[in-house]
Amino acid sequence: MNSIKNLERLQKLHQLIEQETTGTPKELARRLHVSERLVYNLIEQFKEYDANICFDRSRKTYYYSDDFQFNVSISVSVVSNNEMIKILDGI
Numbered sequence: 001m002n003s004i005k006n007l008e009r010l011q012k013l014h015q016l017i018e019q020e021t022t023g024t025p026k027e028l029a030r031r032l033h034v035s036e037r038l039v040y041n042l043i044e045q046f047k048e049y050d051a052n053i054c055f056d057r058s059r060k061t062y063y064y065s066d067d068f069q070f071n072v073s074i075s076v077s078v079v080s081n082n083e084m085i086k087i088l089d090g091i
Contacts, residue, residue, distance in 0.1 A: 009038075010045065010072070011072045013042050014046070016031070018064065020059065020061045023061065046070070051064060
């Protein structure tokens with residue numbers, strides 16, 4: 001579940017950076033409902049994905065200095081107990 005939560009945070013952060021409406025790190029932490037330290041960690045994750053992220057002090061926002069795309073796609077399937085028994089029995 002933590003991985004999904006992290007992806008949701010990254011997706012929200014990406015949207016805010018694209019829109020150049022992040023605010024300061026402290027404001028961003030409040031918006032994402034996380035600690036300021038985690039904001040820095042999330043930004044570091046993007047940098048590990050080769051995102052060029054800068055902070056504009058006059059506008060008080062993070063922005064991408066180069067094009068960067070981040071897409072999240074999650075698929076969940078639920079298998080009933082009877083279906084699982086058929087799969088395990090090879091039926």
